[in-house]
Amino acid sequence: MNTPSIQGKESVLDELSLSVRNESATQKICPHNSNISCASCRLNELCLPIALNKTEIHQLDEIVERNRPLKKGDHLYRQNDEFRSVFAVRSGSFKSYVLSDTGQGRVTGFYLPGEIIGMDGIASKHYSNSTQSLEHSSICEIPFSQLEKLSHQLPNLQHHFFAIMGNEIAKDQQIHTLLSSYSAEERTASFLLGLSSRYARVSLSPTRFLLPMTRSDIGEYLGLTVETVSRIFTSLQKKGLIEVNNREIELTDLSALRAIIGVDTC
Amino acid sequence: MNTPSIQGKESVLDELSLSVRNESATQKICPHNSNISCASCRLNELCLPIALNKTEIHQLDEIVERNRPLKKGDHLYRQNDEFRSVFAVRSGSFKSYVLSDTGQGRVTGFYLPGEIIGMDGIASKHYSNSTQSLEHSSICEIPFSQLEKLSHQLPNLQHHFFAIMGNEIAKDQQIHTLLSSYSAEERTASFLLGLSSRYARVSLSPTRFLLPMTRSDIGEYLGLTVETVSRIFTSLQKKGLIEVNNREIELTDLSALRAIIGVDTC
DNA sequence: AGTTATTATTGATCTAGAATAAGGGCTTGC
DNA sequence: GCAAGCCCTTATTCTAGATCAATAATAACT
Incomplete structure (x- = not known):
């Protein structure tokens, strides 16, 4: 390797490597630390709280469960598990995949901080893929029934969640075009x-x-x-x-x- | 051709051809005729009104615009048109497509009676593809801002529309797997x-x-x-x-x- | 009805990317 | 510190499906 390694686990981060080591960088933005509220999360302008006012953010905050961090390889959920929640990535990254009949997996998506995971399970009430952490990551879990209840109270949240789902649909159709031609x-x-x-x-x-x-x-x-x-x-x-x-x-x-x-x- | 033609435009339909000519068959279920309410539409158990009670169906009915039928090749909307409505297919069929840089189109989806078109435009407020009728078809137009307002009043409708969008997401991810492997x-x-x-x-x-x-x-x-x-x-x-x-x-x-x-x- | 345009089939060739194979660099665990 | 797994790269061969080409069958238009 002819450029200095930036993979060293405990290496002191200089200017350059800081801008490259995304995990550490996202820690700065939104730490693995679970003691953070939506109101103070650096991702709140991209994530679910977007377009909510302070009171509304507080209400959302109440239903969000901040689970302990996941290690690389840990599963968020597995294919066919009962659908209960959607998840917002706080730090790190995830991949979703399905196992084909031949045993080998096919990756259906990657998720970075501020992105929402698990919407494929909403209709059938079961997740249609498995989702796994790609590195040390932390996640916010949002129980869907409570999100629905709250959306009903907060038109802004309903509007925004429709938009998040619409965005996922538009994105998936772009990938369709990508793969087909x-x-x-x-x-x-x-x-x-x-x-x-x-x-x-x-x-x-x-x-x-x-x-x-x-x-x-x-x-x-x-x-x-x-x-x-x-x-x-x-x-x-x-x-x-x-x-x-x-x-x-x-x-x-x-x-x-x-x-x-x-x-x-x- | 060694089987009797069933393509004749005005052919009298016998038992056999009735089960085959889908356009005519869907006319029976849900005619091109615009004077039909959601309450009386034969598709109401699959389409938006699912899980709504009579009063609620009536409220939905109020916001649905039943446009005149579309001829084969007519466009429902074009790529980059401003997003205003989603559409429910009442009879006939549609295809969505995007034009690639090389000029040739790539089809992103087909829509049959009871299915919802246009959700790709929700996030960006512009349709991300063009959608065209594949045969003589009829459509119900649902202005999205009104659907949102009504969803806010009717938890059942909100729940169901989340499910419709979730279903679209799950379906798109299946196609992703299909195309990639x-x-x-x-x-x-x-x-x-x-x-x-x-x-x-x-x-x-x-x-x-x-x-x-x-x-x-x-x-x-x-x-x-x-x-x-x-x-x-x-x-x-x-x-x-x-x-x-x-x-x-x-x-x-x-x-x-x-x-x-x-x-x-x- | 007759003409034209679109759509579907079939065959022959070619090629992008799969499959196979093999070696080397990192990472992880003892 | 060494061994065992991964992960990544590179080279070689092979094949599924694209491309090119030509014709036939249907549908649409006047």
Whole structure:
């Protein structure tokens, strides 16, 4: 490896590595520490409390259960578990996946701080996938029946939760298009740009971050094999669009990446 | 063609063709005729009014706009139009699609009677795709701001609309898995079985129906080319699992079709 | 009814990405 | 500190499905 390692568990964080180690960075924004209210959470402008006033946030706060942090690999819930709650990521990251008949999993989504997990279970009352922590993470659990009750009292919350679900639907349909007509390189570029803007949303660098997931996870998510993902990474690096070192990634030419997926770069 | 044509526009419908011509059949269930209330609509047990009592249905009825029927090819809305309403299919069928940069469209969804269209626009306030009628169809338009207001008054309606959106999310994630890991034959089998159960839902034959969409539409939806879809149809027919004549299709061996996608056939 | 445009089928070739194989670097646990 | 697993990369071969091409069948238009 020709750049200094930033993987050391207890390494002292300098300016550079701080901007890269997303887990630590999200800790700053929204600690694993459970003694935090929605009102004081740094994510409250992106998460469920958005558009709520102080009184309303307090009411939401009452129904949120702040569970103890999850270790890497811990499950939030498993496929077919009874649906009880949706979850807001406070720090860390998660992946959802289903097990195919052949035993191997297929990743259906990744979740970063401020994002909502578990809405696939609302209709059938059972989760349709399993969801697992990708690193040391913390979560806010929102019992759905109480969220419904509160939404009924707070039109703002109802409106916003409709919007969150609508957003999930729009996002899923974009992925549908991605998978049904884009090449491996286009899918990968789109994936990286998607992560970029999601990190930007939580005030992290949009051009330098650590991938919380394996190449295999990315492949399963994008309908590609590990080998192809690895090859595309190498090839994008050779073209000078990205810089990769294991999980560390830098997007060195955003507009060229956008050009790959056919977005006008103005 | 070696089976009697059932495509004749004004042909007198006999027992057989009645069960096959879905457009006409759905007319019986829920006519193009606009003078019908939710209370009397044959779809009210599957559509928005589900779980509402008589008074509540009447309230919903007040906000529903029953537009004049759409001809084949008519647009319900276009990509980037301002989001104002969601729509319930009363009869006929629709497809949603986005135009890729290369000009060719990619189909993101098909909608049959009793299904809800347009939820992708809720978050961004603009429709993220265009939606077009595939045949002579009729629609109920539900202005979203009024639906929100009414949902606030009727907990049942709020609950049910959360469920409808949750169902859309779960369905989209299933398609994600389908596209990222299934073969052309598996995708096609899954698509046919999906249509089958959706027709069954509106009391039409689950084994004999007319495809409202072209092979090309199916291909765009499943991430395949027209040629591949056509070849898979031919091959499934040779294996005796289906019987195809142009748009007319019969699923002659449901359990074998299920076996293709790895579902235990009990 | 006859013409044109769209839709569907079938065959022949080509290619993007899968599968297979194999080695090396990290991480984890004893 | 060493061993056992992962995880990632790279090279080689192979194949499912795309692309190209041509024709036939249907539907739509005048």
